[in-house]
Amino acid sequence: MPRLPTLQEQLRQLIATPSVSCTRAELDMSNEGVILLLESWLSSLGFRTEIMPISPGKFNLLATYGSGPGGLVLAGHTDTVPCNPERWQSDPFKLVEKDQRWYGLGSCDMKGFFPIAIEAARPLLEQRFQEPLIILATADEESSMSGARALAAAGKPRARKAIIGEPTSLKPIYQHKGIMMQGLRLTGQAGHSSNPALGNNAMEAMHLMLAELLQFRSELQNRYQDASFAVSVPTLNLGCIHGGDNPNRICASCELEFDLRPLPGMDNDALHAELERRLRPVAERAGVEFDFYPLFGGVPAFQNARDAELVQICEQLSGQPAESVAFATEGPFLQQLGMETLILGPGSIDQAHQPNEYLALDQIDPAIGILRRLISHYCLTSPSAEVQKPK
Numbered sequence: 001m002p003r004l005p006t007l008q009e010q011l012r013q014l015i016a017t018p019s020v021s022c023t024r025a026e027l028d029m030s031n032e033g034v035i036l037l038l039e040s041w042l043s044s045l046g047f048r049t050e051i052m053p054i055s056p057g058k059f060n061l062l063a064t065y066g067s068g069p070g071g072l073v074l075a076g077h078t079d080t081v082p083c084n085p086e087r088w089q090s091d092p093f094k095l096v097e098k099d100q101r102w103y104g105l106g107s108c109d110m111k112g113f114f115p116i117a118i119e120a121a122r123p124l125l126e127q128r129f130q131e132p133l134i135i136l137a138t139a140d141e142e143s144s145m146s147g148a149r150a151l152a153a154a155g156k157p158r159a160r161k162a163i164i165g166e167p168t169s170l171k172p173i174y175q176h177k178g179i180m181m182q183g184l185r186l187t188g189q190a191g192h193s194s195n196p197a198l199g200n201n202a203m204e205a206m207h208l209m210l211a212e213l214l215q216f217r218s219e220l221q222n223r224y225q226d227a228s229f230a231v232s233v234p235t236l237n238l239g240c241i242h243g244g245d246n247p248n249r250i251c252a253s254c255e256l257e258f259d260l261r262p263l264p265g266m267d268n269d270a271l272h273a274e275l276e277r278r279l280r281p282v283a284e285r286a287g288v289e290f291d292f293y294p295l296f297g298g299v300p301a302f303q304n305a306r307d308a309e310l311v312q313i314c315e316q317l318s319g320q321p322a323e324s325v326a327f328a329t330e331g332p333f334l335q336q337l338g339m340e341t342l343i344l345g346p347g348s349i350d351q352a353h354q355p356n357e358y359l360a361l362d363q364i365d366p367a368i369g370i371l372r373r374l375i376s377h378y379c380l381t382s383p384s385a386e387v388q389k390p391k
C-alpha cells in the first residue's frame with residue numbers, strides 16, 4: 001500500500017497540479033490531475049472511490065468510507081479561478097511557506113480543505129463506522145457549478161449532513177444569496193437618423209426597459225429584506241450595455257447584461273418569469289423584438305434552518321455564531337439531495353480569487369479538530385444509541 005504523503009506534501013502536489021476552470025475556453029483546464037491525486041490517497045486509506053465524468057476532462061470524485069444510509073459528506077471543489085502570475089510574489093503553482101502562511105493558488109479556495117479533511121479522518125479509520133463518511137470533490141465550481149449540478153441530477157451522494165469547506169475562517173455559514181445573470185437583446189430597425197419614421201430605435205426601447213428594471217428592483221427591495229446580510233436586500237446590477245454603431249443611424253440592436261442576487265426565500269425561476277412578464281409588454285409597445293435569456297444556469301439562494309442541529313453543533317465546535325455571506329456555493333445543490341448543509345472551512349475568503357492567495361497555518365489544527373469531531377459525531381456514534389440516552 002503506498003504511504004500517504006504528509007498534509008503539507010499533499011497540498012504541495014495539489015497546488016502543483018493546475019486545475020483552473022473558466023468560462024473563457026482558452027483559460028479552462030481539466031481537473032483530472034487533482035481528482036487522480038485525491039483518488040490515490042483516499043483509496044490507499046480504504047475509501048471506495050467513484051470518478052464521475054462530467055464533460056471532457058472534467059470529473060467529480062466520490063470517496064466513501066463505511067456503508068449504509070446516513071452519514072456525513074465533506075465536500076470541496078477541485079478547481080481554482082485563473083490567476084495572474086505576474087502579480088504574484090511567488091509561483092502560484094508552488095506551495096511557499098512564509099510568515100506562518102502557505103501561499104499558492106487554491107491554498108485557501110479550496111485545495112487546502114482536502115488534506116485537512118483527510119487528516120481529520122485518518123486516525124478514526126481504525127474504528128467501526130456506524131454511518132459512512134463521504135469525501136466529495138467536485139468540478140467547475142468557479143465557472144458553471146456543473147459538477148454539483150450533475151450530482152443533484154444523479155441523486156448522489158445521499159447522506160444526512162454535508163459540510164462544504166469553502167474558506168469561512170471556520171465560521172459556520174448557514175445562508176447565502178443566489179445568483180442570476182441575464183441577457184436582454186432588443187432588435188429594432190436601422191435607418192437614417194434624419195427621419196425616425198424610417199426605423200425603430202432599439203436603444204430607446206432599452207431606455208424603457210432600464211426604467212422598468214429599476215422600478216422592479218425597488219419593488220423587490222421593499223418586498224424582501226434580511227438584516228443578517230451585510231447588504232440586506234436583493235440586488236440588481238446593470239452590468240454592461242452595447243448597442244448601435246453610428247450617431248447618424250437609428251440604433252437597430254441593443255443588448256444589456258445584468259445580475260440579480262436573490263435572498264433566501266426568493267426563487268430564481270419565479271424571478272425569471274416575473275421579469276419576463278414585466279419586460280415583454282414594454283418591448284411589444286415599443287415594437288422591438290425581445291430576447292431574454294439566462295447567461296448561465298444560476299445558483300439558487302441557500303438557507304439552512306438557523307436552529308438546525310448541524311448549525312448548533314458547528315457553532316459549539318467553532319465557538320463562533322452562524323452567519324450569512326455574500327458569496328454563492330454548491331450548498332443549494334447538496335441541499336437538493338436532501339442533506340442538511342453548512343459552509344465551514346479553513347482560510348479566509350478575503351484571500352481568495354486574488355494574487356498571493358494563502359492559507360494561514362493557525363487555521364489548520366482547529367480545522368482538523370472541528371472536522372474530526374464532526375466525523376466522530378455523525379459516523380462513529382450510532383444515532384439510535386444517541387436517542388436512547390437517558391436525559
Ligand SMILES: [Zn+2]
Nearest residue numbers: 077109110166
Ligand atoms: Zn471556493
